[in-house]
Amino acid sequence: MAAAPSATAVSTAALLAPIRAPTSAFLRRTQLTRHRDHSLKCRRAGPIVPAAAAAAAGSSSSPSSAVFHGECFVVGDNIDTDQIIPAEHLTLVPSKPDEYRKLGSFAFAGLPSAAYPTPFVAPGEESTRYAVVVGGANFGCGSSREHAPVALGAAGARAVVAEGYARIFFRNSVATGEVYPLELTDTGAWKECKTGDVVTVDLSNSVFINHTSGKEYKLKPIGDAGPVIEAGGIFAYARKTGMIASKAAA
């Protein structure tokens, strides 16, 4: 696996970027390859992630290409982490590569089938065709299981676009770098989007576009998570600020 860029490289790149938070958030993902190489490998290899090309390009150099494009999967308000990854699958340990992939195959397995007839991950598949999850208020409430953002990320989703997040899900998404937890400035987008609509999440312009419906929505800046994301996650942030030694013993 390619070596991750140093924390310094990341912060420099972040400073150079026109829009700081999303850009550096993007670089963070590369940084995390240090301890998540397996996951990134499998994601990049996935043939059906529409944003893969743009994503790969963005993470390697050009910050302005931090754009996710593909189909969206739409859920409602108060989607809790039991619905994102049901408890029976929590025996899977996210830090083990094969179990990480399995977690992805169970992403959103807890959604009631009556309300959500289309599964997020098709039966027999390991990853999803949907690059973006669109949700309502209080996304990711309930259990603190980090398996939830991990399952979404492992399945190949790149971003969640919702009206608001439960605290722990948001934090876990940032700390792991699995998905971008992006907040809409207004409510109601999820009601105007349908699963399968073709969408674009443009981080540098803070905009979410639904090409199928022709509607555009504004995104909030990433906010308080900024400094941590800019550094490349909680470990890189701590190394950068001298909280822990700059090079892990590993």
Added chain:
Amino acid sequence: MASSISAAAKASTAFAHKKELAAPAPAQHRAGSSRRTKPCRVRAVASPARAPRAPSSTGSVKSAMTMTEKILARASERAALEPGENVWVDVDVLMTHDVCGPGTIGIFKKEFGEDAKVWDREKVVIIPDHYIFTTDERANRNVDILRDFCLEQNIKYFYDIKDLSNFKANPDYKGVCHVALAQEGHCRPGEVLLGTDSHTCNAGAFGQFATGIGNTDAGFVLGTGKALLKVPPTIRFVLDGEMPPYLLAKDLILQIIGEISVSGATYKSMEFVGSTVESLTMEERMTLCNMVIEAGGKNGVVPADETTFKYLEGKTSVDYEPVYSDAQARFFSDYRFDVSKLEPVVAKPHSPDNRALARECKDVKVDRVYIGSCTGGKTEDFLAAAKVFLASGKKVKVPTFLVPATQKVWMDVYSLPVPGSGGKTCSQIFEEAGCDTPASPSCGACLGGPRDTYARMNEPMVCVSTTNRNFPGRMGHKEGQIYLASPYTAAASALTGYVTDPRDFLM
């Protein structure tokens, strides 16, 4: 004492709400001077972005702060801080369990190296509790991972289980982590407790700052003993009035969540004060704090008092120092409840804020009743259920499952005499009422778990449960319906086969 606002029995009017109130704290506020001052602790170095300050000034806080702000100020060696600030805090206790422990350990090893040592072997508490009595191989393997790690790191507090056929053969085994943390003396006023479980907020009952974190954050704490936390603003809940004999703390917290919604306290601290709270036992205070996460809360706190200190006697030898909200502390908002006017409530499917009066649901037919979990599986929860069965003298009409939270609770169920029963234990009363035999202590079916978990809902049934979450699929089946209720209401519902107001038996 602030006068409580009286209100009609109608749930929504039994409280008052004021935005941005900076009123003096109610009578609950006390000086913590009865405690010995903690000897100067060794603080870690290199807090970034903040000027260092003399440790000697730590004790004298000049700007008014809430309890939660004070605890975080002390843990980050700051004289004062404001909601919204991000601070590095020293963690006093880190708890993990069999579901998130293996992943946390994986991250710790990757980031700090295979040979790395945890920051303090006496501050890490590892409690297998979620998936224990199952033949699921991966679940069993996860407990093995915890054991290997604890041996390697010489972790002082590891509550292991090896013999799954008989939990009593495992003297170290406790059961549900949050109840075990309290019973084993790990919950102490003024300290910071982080755990890889959202209900870690349970420990706020002790006046501790306690909140749930993910594996990655926990892996970081394992290596450094530090966490980057954002200081939450505090919402204050003033509960006054005499608690009616048919209410339990579960009714109070369901009432509150119903009021402010499942995201009403997102990113915020919830402080519970008032004469009712002062009158609650530690277990009841835990029930209150346990469910703040169901309102989105970051943590919940109850000011420590004599009840707290008494509970802690003999449980810990660690010096602790309680803190209290200043009289001029600023609260994000204030809610007042007249508890004497409240009625037993339930949370209907599929959200903990879907509040209804128990009596409004009397036509809801139920298939089973579940009494257990960190919220509703403590000793007093079983005593409460037994009280209803005893008062009725009847048999349950639907299968009634009992899962004591910990080994200690299980022992209590089998040994403590129920008041007014002529010396009978809970277990005898449950048997006479036709309940299932109390199961081995663990999280059980509270979160569904592996398919062979005891009392798991494998069919789309209706269950009245003393647990804390009723999201779709939480107890197993995705189409299952869960009514969250107090142990009183759960027992009353078991006796009739319908959601039932416990006053039908207790009055």
